[in-house]
Amino acid sequence: MSTWPVYTGTAEPHDGVSRLPGPPPWRAFDGGPVLTLSQQEVDSASPDATHRGSTYRATPESIDLVNAALVLRRPLLITGLPGSGKSSLPYAVARELKLGPVLRWNITSRSTLQDGLYQYDPLARLYAASKGAEAKRATETGEVHHPGDAIGDHLRLGPLGTALLPYDRPRVLLIDEIDKSDLDLPNDLLNVLEEGQYEIPELVRATSHTPEAKLMIAGGEDRVTVHRGRVRCRAFPFIVLTSNGEREFPPAFLRRCVPLQLRRPERDHLEAIVRAHLGELDEETTRVITTFLERSSTGELATDQLLNAIYLSRVPGLEAESRDALAAVLMTHLGPASEFNDF
Incomplete structure (x- = not known):
């Protein structure tokens, strides 16, 4: 085999x-x-x-x-x-x-x-040994074993x-x-x-x-x-x-x-990761992945940022405008230059 x-x-x-x-x-x-x-x-x-x-x-x-x-x-x-x-x-x-x-x-x-x-932890052992010695002196036989010594x-x-x-x-x-x-x-x-x-x-x-x-x-x-x-x-x-x-x-x-x-994942690998975590892709998910890939071409992004943005995009009641604004914040470029790249 x-x-x-x-x-x-x-x-x-x-x-x-x-x-x-x-x-x-x-x-x-x-x-x-x-x-x-x-x-x-x-x-x-x-x-x-x-x-x-x-x-x-x-x-x-x-x-x-x-x-x-x-x-x-x-x-x-x-x-x-x-x-x-x-x-x-x-x-x-x-x-x-x-x-x-x-x-x-x-x-x-x-x-x-x-x-x-x-x-x-030598201090704890020293303390346990001293308590054991006290217990030993307190007995007639002197054969007490103190737990923890x-x-x-x-x-x-x-x-x-x-x-x-x-x-x-x-x-x-x-x-x-x-x-x-x-x-x-x-x-x-x-x-x-x-x-x-x-x-x-x-x-x-x-x-x-x-x-x-x-x-x-x-x-x-x-x-x-x-x-x-x-x-x-x-x-x-x-x-x-x-x-x-x-x-x-x-x-x-x-x-x-x-x-x-580990290199930056290509689109098919990203889609496989998203499916594994969040199930099949829908139109909105595909759009967020496209946005992520576009943004990652101008600065470093992490895959977990994409997963967070997609998860939020599926929350019922979240309006499209708020969803896009949150996605932009969640997919902020990593590194010291991010404030210049994103705002």
């Missing part, structure tokens, strides 16, 4: 990820013990995530490059204008391949590698840390707007993404008396057991990094990613 493409872009869920060929020898990982998402976890996506996944319309280029990233076990770096659908693609892949909820890490200028891997109660895995757990199928991780990060973050990510593993120093230091710790994962209250403070993946996650193209990345980072540039 053919293994290409595993991701088809049809928005129809299937088990095709089981046909994924083995990894290249230099991208094989053997973490364990193996974790499996339950069917309930696979189906637990929010209504918003389900809608995003089911309505995304992939181009032939994006389908090919998603499959390249899956086969090579490499991150997919998507560059495109705001509103071009960069962050929706991982939801489409997760839904079609039934890979469970998308783990999401929203990047800011203050984000660090540790934020993505895990969060640790275990180190695992004060650690929680982040989205990247959760994605790298030894799942039998790849988890989907969205690292959104990586170009907003501090200059060092892309370089800091290199070793973790290359090795598919990481350590939690607070647990490594405690291995002599606590060789195992149960930690909460990102996006839920479930706990997983981490052995000796080390995590190594088994199925390398499908990692999507998005960028608005506002900065350049180090060559060492770029060569470890599969690059995808």
Whole structure:
């Protein structure tokens, strides 16, 4: 049976990820013990995530490059204008391949590698330990265990840390707007993404008396057991990094990613997107699309601006004059020159 493409872009869920060929020898990982998402976890996506996944319309280029990233076990770096659908693609892949909820890490200028891997609250642990000591002194035996004084109660895995757990199928991780990060973050990510593993120093230091710790994962209250403070993946996650193209990345980072540039959609692609979100086109919808294309030829516009304008155009009782005025505001050009382009 053919293994290409595993991701088809049809928005129809299937088990095709089981046909994924083995990894290249230099991208094989053997973490364990193996974790499996339950069917309930696979189906637990929010209504918003389900809608995003089911309505995304992939181009032939994006389908090919998603499959390249899956086969090579490499991150997919998507560059495109705001509103071009960069962050929706991982939801489409997760839904079609039934890979469970998308783990999401929203990047800011203050984000660090540790934020993505895990969060640790030493002050809360110190407080819990002091309360435990007080309770111990108050007993005759001195053997009271105070709930909450275990180190695992004060650690929680982040989205990247959760994605790298030894799942039998790849988890989907969205690292959104990586170009907003501090200059060092892309370089800091290199070793973790290359090795598919990481350590939690607070647990490594405690291995002599606590060789195992149960930690909460990102996006839920479930706990997983981490052995000796080390995590190594088994199925390398499908990692999507998005960028608005506002900065350049180090060559060492770029060569470890599969690059995808999302371009301005043509009319037939726009119409397919509108149908997926809002149903069949009518005369008014076609007119708004034409206006959108005309305006986008003189400045940058995002697809979600078009969807908002079309949705409003279908509200009963809204007069044509008001509808056109609102559409003009909603489809204002993006960028610092917009005030000169639109008014």
